[in-house]
Amino acid sequence: MIANQARQVSRLAKVGWGILIAASALLLLHGIFWLFGGPELALENIAERTSLATSEFRVGSPSAFDVISLLNRNYAILELGLGAFAALVAWGGYRLGSRWAWRASGLLVASLAAMTANFVLVGGLGGGSIGYVVMTAVALVGWLLARDG
Amino acid sequence: MTEKAFESYAWLLLLFAGCLFIFVGVVHFVSGRPVAAGLGFVRGNLGMSWPELLADSPEVANAISGFIRMMAVFLLGFSVLFFSMVATSYRKGERWAWYAAWVCPVALLGYVAVAALHQGWARGEWVWVAPGIGFVLVLITLGLFLPFRKFFPKRVQA
Numbered sequence: 529m530i531a532n533q534a535r536q537v538s539r540l541a542k543v544g545w546g547i548l549i550a551a552s553a554l555l556l557l558h559g560i561f562w563l564f565g566g567p568e569l570a571l572e573n574i575a576e577r578t579s580l581a582t583s584e585f586r587v588g589s590p591s592a593f594d595v596i597s598l599l600n601r602n603y604a605i606l607e608l609g610l611g612a613f614a615a616l617v618a619w620g621g622y623r624l625g626s627r628w629a630w631r632a633s634g635l636l637v638a639s640l641a642a643m644t645a646n647f648v649l650v651g652g653l654g655g656g657s658i659g660y661v662v663m664t665a666v667a668l669v670g671w672l673l674a675r676d677g
Numbered sequence: 678m679t680e681k682a683f684e685s686y687a688w689l690l691l692l693f694a695g696c697l698f699i700f701v702g703v704v705h706f707v708s709g710r711p712v713a714a715g716l717g718f719v720r721g722n723l724g725m726s727w728p729e730l731l732a733d734s735p736e737v738a739n740a741i742s743g744f745i746r747m748m749a750v751f752l753l754g755f756s757v758l759f760f761s762m763v764a765t766s767y768r769k770g771e772r773w774a775w776y777a778a779w780v781c782p783v784a785l786l787g788y789v790a791v792a793a794l795h796q797g798w799a800r801g802e803w804v805w806v807a808p809g810i811g812f813v814l815v816l817i818t819l820g821l822f823l824p825f826r827k828f829f830p831k832r833v834q835a
Contacts, residue, residue: 563791592737594795595722599744601791606751609784613758616777620766628765632758639754646747
């Protein structure tokens with residue numbers, strides 16, 4: 529049944545799907561990094577989002593720091609889930625060239641774009657924001673290339 | 678071979694779970710604050726309600742709010758992907774979709790495990806969200822196992 533639905537995937541589209549798989553894998557790796565990065569990453573985020581002196585915050589509000597560290601790890605789990613899922617969908621698109629996989633992969637690009645906009649609006653183009661901008665741009669190029677597949 | 682009714686319609690359970698995720702994502706993104714069990718989590722861990730936290734430490738509340746919106750964005754991306762896969766490939770019985778759907782319960786269990794390991798089993802965030810997650814896990818497990826034979830049919834002896 530699947531073989532009947534498979535379409536011929538052009539070489540250019542395969543490159544696009546490959547880029548989307550790589551972008552998803554990067555997201556997955558980033559999630560692992562955040563999951564095991566520990567409270568230091570949460571501190572960086574607090575510094576980006578507030579005018580709090582992070583070292584004082586850690587000592588002065590340990591329970592709030594604990595909550596934010598946990599949210600940091602929850603965020604990492606979501607990033608891992610989205611990365612793994614997007615990689616599987618892109619793999620399906622690479623193999624079968626299905627139309628819905630291309631449309632669904634647009635959601636990965638949209639999620640990355642929304643996250644990038646969030647980071648840029650909060651912290652400007654410095655620090656980690658530039659990484660998100662590059663990843664979003666690469667994913668967008670891959671998505672557009674995969675269109676014909 | 679004719680499909681049994683529960684094999685034909687079990688995908689709706691996963692679709693419903695996907696709808697729940699989308700709803701949770703939208704609510705958190707729009708409100709930018711803890712909702713339902715999250716409020717209990719904030720009170721349990723910070724000893725104050727959300728409005729009290731806003732008044733007492735607006736910068737902490739702002740940081741928490743930022744994280745909640747970031748999580749909501751990825752939850753929405755994940756859940757709409759899940760929803761579209763269930764409505765198309767999973768419904769048609771494509772085997773790869775059955776494997777891919779496992780990302781969802783694994784991520785949920787990972788979420789609970791991280792929360793429990795981070796703060797301890799006794800007072801972790803998971804205590805607040807466990808009933809909701811348990812319900813969704815039951816839905817997803819049924820949605821995955823009821824149509825098992827649709828994805829992996831028995832081989833007929835010649």
